[in-house]
Amino acid sequence: MRLLLATHNKHKWREFERLVKRSAPDSGWTLEALPASVALPPEEGDTFAENALGKARAAAKATGRVSIADDSGILAAALGGAPGVRSARYAGDGASDLQNLDKLMREAPAGSALEYVCVIAYVDPAGKVERQFEGRCVGRLAAERRGGGGFGYDPAFLPDDGPPGVTMAELSDVEKDAISHRGHALRALVAWLRRQGEQSAA
Secondary structure (H helix, E strand, O other), X not given: OEEEEOOOOHHHHHHHHHHHHHHOOOOOOEEEEOOXXXXXXXXXXXXXXXXXXXXXXXXXXXHOOOEEEEEEEEXXXXXXXXXXXXXXXXXXXXXXXXXXXXXXXXXXXXXXXEEEEEEEEEEEOOOOEEEEEEEEEEEEEOOOOOOOOOOOOHHHEEEOOOOOOOOHHHOOHHHHHHHOHHHHHHHHHHHHHHHHHHHHHO
């Protein structure tokens, strides 16, 4: 099976590629890049699910291929769930990861509750099948940025399921993939795909 990943984000591509290899090492599934010529719709939905599905549909329509896409972000309890679906542009359109993170750290107190959310959408244009899979990771806001791994808000995200006092950006790839919101969502997708394959073979 070949899955087209609807993203032009190189960080997200590397993480997805790693997760697919680690979650389904013997499946023979391959992850394929979205052609640079394919434009994705703006993330203007009110939910992660809407945005993910919009991107997967656009990629599937443009290429005729089975496509997956995700939308993800961070929810701060102290900010009523913000930045949420605006996580990638929290400090404004075109803002960098560092600018978005700095804004969050100015507005939410250290130690307050955070939650990463990821929704992966799957679209098969031939079979007209659409499914969505959600993953979450709960944690707290660190008092300062630490670590050179990951991306986005990882340097200030202290996951509850990780080693005490260690940010997501300080974890190894293996450690992060085991607990991350994207890892949980991807494994749910893989489990569903395996069931579909078993049913087809029965």
